[in-house]
Amino acid sequence: QVQLQESGPGLVKPSQTLSLTCTVSGGSISSGDYYWSWIRQPPGKGLEWIGYIYYSGSTYYNPSLKSRVTISVDTSKNQFSLKLSSVTAADTAVYYCARATYYDFWSGAFEWFDPWGQGTLVTVSS
């Protein structure tokens, strides 16, 4: 049974870069059947998709965040990572990693997100 676990600093200063890592256990990130995703949820608000990556390194990003987001993968460690630059208080959120089942790899089309990590709260504050 695949499990995902987020890790990284819980506090980031404004204008700096937020960095998180998701460690996958119980399955290989290189299996080729999935995209590996980041999703966030500001306190008391809804979910927002940030982006996903295929094990080969192909990435797909939310257009509204694309200029500030980088998602990378380290298959040797069975991990993938998120970097969000130039953060502001509006980036304060619980950040989740999740596995996405895709139906058409070449278009970046996905079907659903499952499973999810437990989430990690990142606060942007000086």
Added chain:
Amino acid sequence: QSALTQPASVSGSPGQSITISCTGTSSDVGGYNYVSWYQQHPGKAPKLMIYDVSKRPSGVSNRFSGSKSGNTASLTISGLQAEDEADYYCCSYAGSSTFAVFGGGTKLTVL
């Protein structure tokens, strides 16, 4: 403002049925059969309840069902139980520029 529109709240009594709607456009909900629904209890991660509009993952109660008509998807919960009280989010594939969009979430209260 979320890309998909859900009612902010719905409520029902134990044993009753409720339906949560999720309205999008022909570029997302109406254009693809890749709508999924997630249940989120306070302080917990979302849990997949329905995928591909109407399919249930193994282990999810058959009291949960999904459907779609045009640009609106729906989640129906029958035989409401206290444990169903949670937030529910819809999600859809939205094409090769936008990819994934979520609804704003619906808070279900079991009276």
